[in-house]
Amino acid sequence: MTEKRSFHLDLVFLKKHIALILFLVLLVVNIFATNNFLSWITFNNFFKQVTRICLVSLGMSLVIATGGIDISVGSAMALGAVLAALGIVHQSPLLIVLSIVLVVAFGCLAGVAVSKLAILPMVVTLALRYAMRGMAKGISGAANVTYTAPRLTAFFTKPVFGHIPVHFFILIAAVAIVYIIVNKMKLGSRIEAYGNNPVAARNCGINTVKIVVFCYAITAALSWAAGMLEAGVVSSAHPSTIGTDMEIDAIAAALIGGTPIDGGYPNIVGTTCGAFVLQLITMMCNMNNVSYPVTLMLKACIILAALYFHGIGKRSR
Amino acid sequence: MSENILEVHGLTKEFAGVRALDNIEFSVKEGEIHALMGENGAGKSTLIKILTGLYKADAGTIVFRGEERHFTTVLSAQKAGISTIYQELNMIPYLTVSENIFLGHYPYNSSGIDWKKMHEDAQALIDEIGIDIDVKRPLNTYSTAKQQIISIIRAVNFNSRLLIMDEPTSSLDTNEVEILFGIMDKLKEKGVSMIFISHRLDEVYRKCDRITVLKDGHYVGTWKTEELSEYELLKAMLGKKEVKLERTLPVRDFEDKEEVLEVRNLIRVPYVNDVSFKIKKGEILGLAGLLGAGRTETARIIFGCDMPDSGEIFVSGKKVRIKSPEDAIREGLAFCTENRREEGIFPDVSVQNNLTICSLDQISRGGFINSRKRKQLSEDYIKKLLIKTPSGEQLIKNLSGGNQQKVILSRWMAIHPKLIILDEPTRGIDVGAKAEIEKLIHEFSDQGISILFISSEMAELVRNCDRILVLRDGKIMGELTGQEISEKSIMETIATGKGND
Amino acid sequence: MNKVKTFFSSNIALVGLIIVLIIGVCVQRTFISPENLTNLLRSSSLMGFIGIGMTFVVLCGSIDLSVASAFALSGYLMLYMAQYNIILAFIIPLLAGAVIGFINGVLIEKLSIPAFIATLATQMFVRGLVQMFCNEVTYKIDVIPVPVLALGRLTFGNLIPLPLLLFVAATLIVAFVLKRRFIGRSMYIVGGNREAANMMGVSVPKTMITAHILCSVLTCIGGMIYTSRVGVASPLAGTGYEMYAIAAVVLGGAKLTGGVGKVSGSFIGTLIMSSFSNIFSMQNILDAVWSDVVVGAVLLIVIMVQAAVTLRSGGKKNKAQTGAV
Structure with a gap:
């Protein structure tokens, strides 16, 4: 009996930290197995790539915590980036402001449709996915929007303190903010409660609509930020390529991180590590000349394994 | 004397060491309508599930149409001629x-x-x-009514010889019940036997030939309907054999106390039909009645979980419109729901967060939770209510039922409510914890909190309430105060309600 | 009045299609020219196979995102096998589809991985596989056998393309299976009420796995036709088609929660989707790049109307009842 109990506790511990453990294992393996892994270049590349995935994953984690899903994040990135890029081209601050307002407004719309009209999150965000990607293509004429803004570009590309990319700080800030919201604020407690048991949450007087709308809105805002990052590095925004397949990475990161797919506690540290794991696999494969297809297959297997692992124990009930 | 189509002998079923059914005897004659009666946990649904192949019995025999049968799937039971209409x-x-x-x-x-x-x-x-x-x-x-009828037609079409109807009338209005009864009559003529489960005594007495009563997994007895008075039936269903605790509560007078809650003419068809009452400060008002009498439904309307068809609610003399639990909480109401697991706890959340979820405003500033205050608050209540948990960090699902219930009580006490509705607060809780919770209820009352107390356990109501409203079919049948309160008087009020109709 | 109402509410998709067609004619007369209609129908048939396949899984309350990759894989396999054996060229891709569908079904039903994620993973895996086979470049073979070419390019009487015939035939067969066969009805039952299905002896895993297999196989037919039409196998073929198919199914009136939907709806939904792009390419009021916006807006309006209708027609009361115990 006691033996079983300790195993059970271990499983709980493992589930909570599986993403972190995976990340550390991959890190150690790479340090020994991959040539030139421990270098500033790797560090730079890693954070330049992982930050946008991580930003979107943080939002996705919140949405998944409410029992929802958002497949419009990639399109939100594109719309935000294209609008903002146009704003820079035409030197119109209004457009830049509009870019975030519009994207967040769409997020709110998704939240309202899900919580008030009881539409499936998947369907609403599918529609928004088309709408936002379409708008991005429409306003740009489906062409790459290139701008020249040396200072802005320098901000995104020039390392701080000689070695550290600005992405690193953005990532730290975003993770910290979302972590604080989830773990230190009223809102976070309410999101957790709502995700865990929506009926009980309503009985406790929690405004469920507000919670859901917030989660979709913050996801939209984070997607916007991710879009800016992606555009900022190359000083241009292509409406068709920005953020494609981002929802796959984001959902995978959140789920590997231990946010339960049917709602519950949004595991922010786990989600961050989940994003790190995905990026690390990509980099590892890149640096060891493993072809892209194999990387893709490897990622698929890891996602399945993580999901299967998180499902253990839940199913036995 | 017609033959028995179904005979059940010595049926026993255990769940994790708890006997849900213990040596049940039961038989249904050909072409009869047989009522199966019993309160929550009596074992009715377990019996039905065994009869229809959903559960397997641990011991005992089932003889259906002269053959001993053990159904393993619903389909096989259906093919043999047993169909069920579920709630x-x-x-x-x-x-x-x-x-x-x-x-x-x-x-x-x-x-x-x-x-x-x-x-x-x-x-x-x-x-x-x-x-x-x-x-x-x-x-x-x-x-729903027509769907219910359609499901009966389906069952009959399956060439059922035995039809099990699990509360077929609970969501039907009077006319629809008549249609259902018409169908039952026709089936009876055809020689179909029926097991009828209902909590509406009128229906049982109108339609059923015999009544079998189960209680706490035991077989109490079988009677011909005309030989069993309503009072006797209630006694069989509810009465306790063991010596009950005497009522210790002194008679308290609330005449000059201020009024906390008043509801007027609350209606929600078909569950609640014109319910009105008042509660004074610090008063413990009990709602008695059988399952489906409209007690929980009334509570849900007051708390804004469901909207009434009509009716008014007053809190401290002021008319309020409660559209959601959020509104209710703002008015100082609290509701400890009947289904702790489904509607009360957040299973994968810590005890501390479960406890403080409704009082976050008190312990936070500008949206940020003061974790020290949160811990303090939860530890205070853990100490005060003697909640057994290794720490506030423990997930609530790992606590026992009684301790979970205490966490939920603490959750509501922490908002300092004017009135707390307790819906079956001691269900599924062991005896020791039960006594503690009853003690807490009195402490709340002494602090001036009014309590609306719903319980199916009459002894519990008798022990704890200052006043009891007796409900039947969504209507108030009578009111008992102070020394009038006893199990006998409650049962009599339920039974003789007919006259007041 | 009531009849008209019922007709409209059960045939929203058809009404939608008529509106789209009217818009099409208003925008450009040549829209209803035989050549254009042939074109329109041919392009619908490519996607259409995915749409009608998706109907199966959506009916069961599941979803399949791996179709996009299965679409690409089947094309590659057909071309590859065509070099060796013409019969295998037609059979192997379908078998591959069946295997993918089977894996999806097993992941979802036996390992209890949510359909969305399970099929996302298979999508990635199969896409990786195709890219590996193709070496990440477009795959060509020197001589494509005539039967393989005919699959996508044969046109009867210059008006009726073979793909369209196949598409219509497939739709009819699927309609028949869904309406007249027990396995088809099982899908409605499983999607409509899983527990009831279990109680009535309908095997949920069996139904689910069958639905996924059928979905993937139909998708592969679409992929083969597409490859035959373009003559090469692109490792990126079909990217985004899964969303397109889901949109078509939703426009066709199916509920992603399962139990509701008709293959005729998905058929019409597909026609609506391809009409959009067709009309967009023919008009010059709004630039073609805006077409996705219209798709999104129409989807949004359709689901909002659906939701409003469900909420009003007693959806609320039912919710309250389940809560009341």
């Missing part, structure tokens, strides 16, 4: 009525399922009953 409909809402009737045994022709024949046959079955249903329309375009 929750086991039908497919989006499919047509005719398909729902023929589900699982479609008529076929050379090219597959024969829809024309299916529609015709289904329509014929419907027309025979004489209700207005177009079988080609989806099932969910019809009311």
Whole structure:
């Protein structure tokens, strides 16, 4: 009996930290197995790539915590980036402001449709996915929007303190903010409660609509930020390529991180590590000349394994 | 004397060491309507589930139509001639009525399922009953009542010899009940036997030939309906054999106390039919009645979980509109729900967060939670209510039922409510914890918190309430105060309610 | 009045299609020219196979995102096998589809991985596989056998393309299976009420796995036709088609929660989707790049109307009842 109990506790511990453990294992393996892994270049590349995935994953984690899903994040990135890029081209601050307002407004719309009209999150965000990607293509004429803004570009590309990319700080800030919201604020407690048991949450007087709308809105805002990052590095925004397949990475990161797919506690540290794991696999494969297809297959297997692992124990009930 | 179509002997079933059924005897005659009565946990549903093949009995025999049978699937029971109509409909809402009737045994022709024949046959079955249903329309375009009737038609169409009806009338209005009874009469003429489960005594007395009562998994007895008075029946269902604790509560006078809650003419068809009452400060008002008498439904309306069809609610003399629990909490109401697991706790959340979820405003500033205050608050209550948990960090699902309940009580106490509604607060809780919770209820009352106390355990109401309202079929049958309160008087009020109709 | 109402509410998709067609004619007369209609129908048939396949899984309350990759894989396999054996060229891709569908079904039903994620993973895996086979470049073979070419390019009487015939035939067969066969009805039952299905002896895993297999196989037919039409196998073929198919199914009136939907709806939904792009390419009021916006807006309007209708027609009361115990 006691033996079983300790195993059970271990499983709980493992589930909570599986993403972190995976990340550390991959890190150690790479340090020994991959040539030139421990270098500033790797560090730079890693954070330049992982930050946008991580930003979107943080939002996705919140949405998944409410029992929802958002497949419009990639399109939100594109719309935000294209609008903002146009704003820079035409030197119109209004457009830049509009870019975030519009994207967040769409997020709110998704939240309202899900919580008030009881539409499936998947369907609403599918529609928004088309709408936002379409708008991005429409306003740009489906062409790459290139701008020249040396200072802005320098901000995104020039390392701080000689070695550290600005992405690193953005990532730290975003993770910290979302972590604080989830773990230190009223809102976070309410999101957790709502995700865990929506009926009980309503009985406790929690405004469920507000919670859901917030989660979709913050996801939209984070997607916007991710879009800016992606555009900022190359000083241009292509409406068709920005953020494609981002929802796959984001959902995978959140789920590997231990946010339960049917709602519950949004595991922010786990989600961050989940994003790190995905990026690390990509980099590892890149640096060891493993072809892209194999990387893709490897990622698929890891996602399945993580999901299967998180499902253990839940199913036995 | 007609033959027994079903005989059950010595049926026993355990769940994790708890005997849900203990040596049950039960028989149904051919063509009779047999009422199966008992309160929550009596074992009715377990018995039915064994009869229909959902559960396997640990011991005992089932003889159906002269043969000993052990059904392993619902389908095999159905094929043998036992069909069940559940409270929750086991039908497919989006499919047509005719398909729902023929589900699982479609008529076929050379090219597959024969829809024309299916529609015709289904329509014929419907027309025979004489209700207005177009079988080609989806099932969910019809009311619950009609769906209920359709599910009966389906069961009969399966050539059932024994029809088990689990609270078929609970969501029907008077007219619809009449239609259902008409169908039951026709079936009876055809020689179909029925097991009828209902909490409405009138219906049982109108329709049933015999009554079997179960209590706490035990067989109490079987009587002919005309030989058992309502009072005797209630006593069989509710009465305690063991010596009960005497009522210790002194008679308290609330005449000059301020009024905390008043409801006027609350109606929500068909569950609540014109309920009005008042509660004074610090008063413990009990709601007594059988299952389905409208007690929980009344509480849910007061707390804004459901909207009433009509009626008014006053809090501290002021008329309020409560549209959601959020509104109710703002008015100083609290509601400890009946289904702790489904509607009360957040299972994967810590005790501390479960406890403080409603009082976050007190312990936070500008949206940020003061974790020290949160810990303090939860530790205070853990200490005060003697909640057994290794720490506030423990997940609530790992606590025992009684301790979970105490966490929820603490959750509501922390908002300092004017009134707390307790719906079956001691259900599924061991004896020791029960006594503690009862003690807490009195402490709350002494602090000036009014309590609306719903319980199916009459002894509990008798021990703790200053005043008791007796409900039956969503109506108030009578009110008992102070020394009038006893199990006997409650049962009499439920039983003799007829006269006041 | 009531009849008209029922007709409209059960045939929203058809009404939608008529509106789209009217818009099409208003925008450009040549829209209803035989050549254009042929074109329109041919392009619908490519996607259409995915749409009608998706109907199966959506009916069961599941979803399949791996179709996009299965679409690409089947094309590659057909071309590859065509070099060796013409019969295998037609059979192997279908078998591959069946295997993918089977894996999806097993992941979802036996390992209890949510359909969305399970099929996302298979999508990635199969895409990786195709890219590996193709070496990440477009795959060509020197001589494409005539039967393989005919699959996508044969046109009868210059008006009726073979793909369209196949598409219509497939739709009819699927309609027949869904309406007249027990396995088809099982899908409605499983999607409509899983527990009831279990109680009535309908095997949920069996139904689910069958639905996924059928979905993937139909998708592969679409992929083969597409590859035959373009003559090469692109490792990126079909990217985004899964969303397109889901949109078509939803426009066709199916519910992603399962139990509701008709293959005729998905058929019409597909036609609506391809009409959009067709009309967009023919008019010059609004630039073609805006077409996705219209798709999104129409989807949004359709689901909002659906939701409003469900909420009003007693959806609320039912919710309260389940809560009341």
